[in-house]
Amino acid sequence: MQTTSLLVRKRIAALFFLFTVGFFMLVGRIFWVQFVKGADLSAKATQNRMRDVPVESKRGVIYDRNHRELAISISTDSVYAIPAEVLRSNRQEEIAKKLAATLEMDQDKIYARITRRSSFEWVKRQIDPATAQKIRAMDLPGIDLTEESRRFYPKGTLASHVLGISGTDNTGLEGIDNYYNKLVGGTKGRIIIEHDATGADIPEAMHKYIPPVDGANLILSLDETIQYITERELDKAFKERQAARAAAIVMDPKTGEILAITSRPTFDPNHYNDSPAQNRRNFAINDAFEPGSTMKITTAAMAMEENIVNEQSRFYCPGHIKVGKETISCAGGKAHGEQTFAQIVEKSCNVGFVQLGLELGIDKYYQYLNAFGFGRATGIDLPGEAQGITVPKSRCKQIDLATMAFGQANAVTPIQLVTAVSAVANGGNLMKPHLVKEIVDSQGKIVQKFEPEVVRRVISEKTARDLCVILEGEVTLGTGKNAFIEGYRVGGKTGTAQKIKPGGGYMANEYVSSFIGLAPSDNPRLVCLIVVDAPKGYPYYGGTVAAPAAREILKDALHYLDEPLRTDPNKAASEAKPDNAVLVPDLVNLPLNEALASLNRRGLNAKVEGSGDLVWQQTPRAQSKLNKGSQVIIYLSPFSKDKEGGEVTVPDLQGKSLKEVAKILADLGLHLSPEGYGLSCDQSPRPGKVVSSGSNIKVKFQPIDR
Structure with a gap:
């Protein structure tokens, strides 16, 4: 009996123990699920029942210094699929077939995408409006469209290497769009919809919209008109001489602002895949070259600053000079004979500059080489800037010093060279080059303003001033x-350098021709560099290939900036040569034939961009000064007065009176909403935007300053 009772108690104890173990295991599991993994599992559950549709932000607008649009974002539709809804319809094959035919895509790829085990799938992004309309009309289950934005460059190839390109995911891939991507790109938004296990929307359930934050706008230092002038002249030199590549930069030496920068070959950022990838390489900042005699400007500045020479110092050139075992000759072995320091600059005498370099010595030469910024990036706000190549000081020999003094051995980037020469033009300060003046948010508030930044003082004001006078002699x-x-005082220096062979040494028949100029030389407002790589034909010298392009750029840019002509004080005003400049007529809202006739009457040429019937914008603006024979770009918009309810391109109304604006808009079938009085200073929508006929255009007017 006792044995039976003991056995029962043991069984009860065992059951109790097992129950206790199970209870604590259950409590432990509950604790693990609820407290340790609770947040993670809750997030997964939410993810399973939430449908998340991304809403892209609009990239900020990129303007030139005068608020002319260079890159904008336009709305476009993208097709997406909700696979759960597609599968629930049991029409996945039919849907894939219809989408493939409309979107011109592979049917199997679409089928795989729309039946994938995910809550959201892109089918095709950034489609044209006509295709979007067809997709909407099909009303396919699980297939919908969302609005995205894509980059549009209204001026085509203009400043393409600066602006760069953007991808379909609203990301800047190259150029300034890439450098300031975080600021310009904005923040994505989302549409969140709760649905049940079958994929159907739950009535009265969570529907949340998180709006996107549009990107900040960039106001560049570029001037659209000077950029156009620069590209026009570089195109001529590049095409006429069938060069391998070319670059041009125009800088304000006092501020370091880049007013124009371009490279050739070029590309259209609206259709960048139509051009070879190497066309997008920005020679002006991405590549280095041996500068040749343009580097003599910095050698001259070093020697003058160290009081080794002055304008009247005497030199003798027998046509060659021996350095160690090597013999260095002037171009063609020409002997210049007796000459002053100013004359060795004017005649670009290699022998004279070798003497200067050797007298400076390695330590002093490298001190100034570093001070002028060679061998390191300038810090310009563009991606991929090269540092250039300098002979390491530890390995520098006398022959290296001699060749560096007249522009060989070291390789520089165009932006380094123009920055260094700008230090001579502005009185001795090395300025940091920059492309952005202001960053403005989508509400118009200034986020950041970029002031001129002095990196260091390199030479004295006296040295800089005296050297500018000597450089003027090089041009005259x-x-x-x-x-x-x-009519203008121009200083500068030509350069003709043999190209380096890939394996070392120099090519016999390939050269880099260049010219760097500053104007007006008594108070420089502009520094202009032209570099033409491997020009075909003879002569290939910088003075014949690059200097003419620089002359036209400086001449038209100075006219555009209203820089007064320098007249000879010994001549009477009546004897002075008349100005060849003419005022650009107002072409906005004129038919193409009338615009061309108006330009012809003033001796100006036209470059027509776009297709259509009316001019909606012109570059440069009306009343700008250009020399006869210069080119004016006119942008056309399609418009027909007989077509009702059509689309119209908003014209550029800046600087026009209320009466003029009212007539222009009335002719286009648009309504004016004026604010203020005087001349128009702002408008919404911006010029170039396509709107429906009958839309309201808000225009602000302000009084004329007296």
């Missing part, structure tokens, strides 16, 4: 005569 008397502009 020396190898840079083709850069002479009547």
Whole structure:
């Protein structure tokens, strides 16, 4: 009996123990699920029942310094699928077939995408409006469209290497769009919809919209008109000489602002895949070249600053000079004979500059080489800037010093060279080059303003001023005569350098031709560099290939900036040569034939962009000064007065009176909403935007300053 009772108690104890173990295991599991993994499992559950549709933000607008649009974002539709809804309809094959035919895509790929085990799938992004309308009309289950934005460049190839390109995911891939991507790109939004296990929307359930934050706008230092002038002249030199590549930069030496920068070959960022990838390489900042005689400007500045020479110091050139075992000759072995320091600059005498370099010595030469910024990036706000190549000081020999003094051995980037010469033009300060003046948010508030930044003082004001006078002699008397502009004082230096062979040494028949100029030389407002790589034909010298392009750029840019002509004080005003400049007529809202006739009457040429019937914008603006024979770009918009309810391109109304604006808009079938009085200063929508006929255009007017 006792044995039976003991057995029962043991069984009860065992059951109790097992129950206790199970209870604590259950409590432990509950604790693990609820407290340790609770947040993670809750998030997964939410993810399973939430449908998340992304809403892209609009990239900020990129303007030139005068608020002319260079890159904008336009709305476009993208097709997406909700696979759960597609599968629930049991029409997945039919849907894939219809989408493939409309979107011109592979049916199997679409089928795989729309039946994938995910809550959201892109089918095709950024489709044209006509295709979007067809997709909407099909009303396919699980297939919908969402609005995205894509980059549009209204000026085509203009400043393409600066602006860069953007991808379909609203990300800047190259250029300034890439450099300031976080600011310009904005923040994505989302549409969140709760649905049940079958994929159907739950009535009265959570529907949340998180709006996107549009990107900030960039106001560049570029001037659209100077950029156009620069590209026009570089195109001529590049095409006429069938060069391998070319670059041009125009800088304000006092501020470091880049007013124009371009490279050739070029591309259209609206259709960048139509051009080879190497066309997008920005020679002006991405690549280095041996500068040749343009580097003599910095060698001259070093020698003058160290009081080794002055304008009247005497030199003798027998046509060659021996350095160690090597013999260095002037171009063609020409002997220049007795000459002053100013004359060795004018005649670009290698022998004279070798003497200067050797007298400076390795330590002093490298001190100034570093001070001028060679061998390191300038910090310009573009991606991919090269540092250039300098001979390491530890390995530098006398022959290296001699060749560096007249522009060989070291390789520089165009942006480094123009920045260094700008230090001579502005009185001795090395400025940091920059492309952005202001960053403005989508509400118009200034986020950041970029002021001129002095990196360091390199030479004294006296040295800089005296050297500018000597460089003026290079243009009036020396190898840079083709850069002479009547009525303006221009200084500069030509350069012709043999190209380096890939395995070392120099090519026999390939050169880099260049010219760097500053104007007006008594108070420089502009520094202009032209570099043409491997020009075909003879002569290939910088004075014949690059100097003429620089002359035209400086001449038209100075006219555009209203820089007064320098007249000879010994001549009476009546004897002075009349100005060849004419005022650009107002072409906005004129039919193409009338616009062309108006330009012809003033001796101006036209470059027509776009297709259509009316001019909606012009570059440069009306009342700008250009020399006869210069080119004006006119942008066309399709418009027919007989077509009701059509689309119209909003014209550029800036600087026009209320009466003029009212007539222009009335002719286009648009309504005016005026604010203020005087001349128009702002408008909404911006010029170039396509709107429906009958839309309201808000225009602000302000009084004329007296």
